[in-house]
Amino acid sequence: MTDERPEKPLPELRASDADRDRVVERLRDAVAEGRIDMEEFEERLEAAYKSKTYAELEPLTRDLPAPGGAPMAVAAPAPVPAPGDRSWPSRIGGAGLPAGSSPAVAVMSSFQRKGNWTVPARLDAVAFWGGGELDLREANFAQHEVVINCVAIMGGIEITVPPGVEVDVRGFGFMGAFDQRDTPGPVTPGAPRVVVTGFAFWGGVEIKTKPPKRPEPLPGAPNLRKEL
Structure with missing residues (x-):
């Protein structure tokens, strides 16, 4: 017998810092493109940083064009260079x-x-x-x-x-x-x-x-x- 737990509905999942950063990036693009004004941008920005779940994040970009593409993968940590190494x-x-x-x-x-x-x-x-x-x-x-x-x-x-x-x-x-x-x-x-x-x-x-x-x-x- 297997012990499989059902997945939580997406809105109940906890949002990560990366999720909040992606929403903030879309809001930055939106204000730069003139889709939202500065007052609305500041309100949504504050709400994004306070959000804890996907259900709280999703409405902030619901009326904005979808970016298209999968979430960014987490990159592996880069090796620490030797002291004094400033090559590219x-x-x-x-x-x-x-x-x-x-x-x-x-x-x-x-x-x-x-x-x-x-x-x-x-x-x-x-x-x-x-x-x-x-x-x-x-x-x-x-x-x-x-x-x-x-x-x-x-x-x-x-x-x-x-x-x-x-x-x-x-x-x-x-x-x-x-x-x-x-x-x-x-x-x-x-x-x-x-x-x-x-x-x-x-x-x-x-x-x-x-x-x-x-x-x-x-x-x-x-x-x-x-x-x-």
Whole structure:
């Protein structure tokens, strides 16, 4: 005789942090596409983080287009690189550091992420009457291609990448701008790809290329220190 327990109905299942993050990502896309306004976005965002079951999460995106595709699989932890190893292979895959996937939000304030941190596969950055700085020069990357979705409303977001990184700017500005100030140099083989999306309204998103502050240049990247 087998002892098989019936599965719980889906609405009764407990939601995980990854489930809540996926709902938040869809809400970020919805506000960027103009499907919901900021007031409704903030209400749904608060409800998403408070949700404990699928039954509480499902209504938050019921009226939004389905993303299509299966839930993201949990990636295996990346090996921790040897101390001092700053080659691109050692920096892609998380490098054993926390992914820091929580949104970067500045509402009449500021945020800053710099130094030795990990850029998640998707990072949402919001500046509303505020400003934010994302410095990727010494960062690790959760995967080879990362997406930074920026929403700048009467505020600004500055993104700094090291030489050799491929940057794809897809953001839209309405009385605002997505501005890539520096001319991208040659892409270093094996370097990550950074896709910048979102929208700017009476605000701006600026993408700059600067060499890292470390004394040694990144592997394969041009050494620009002598030119500064």
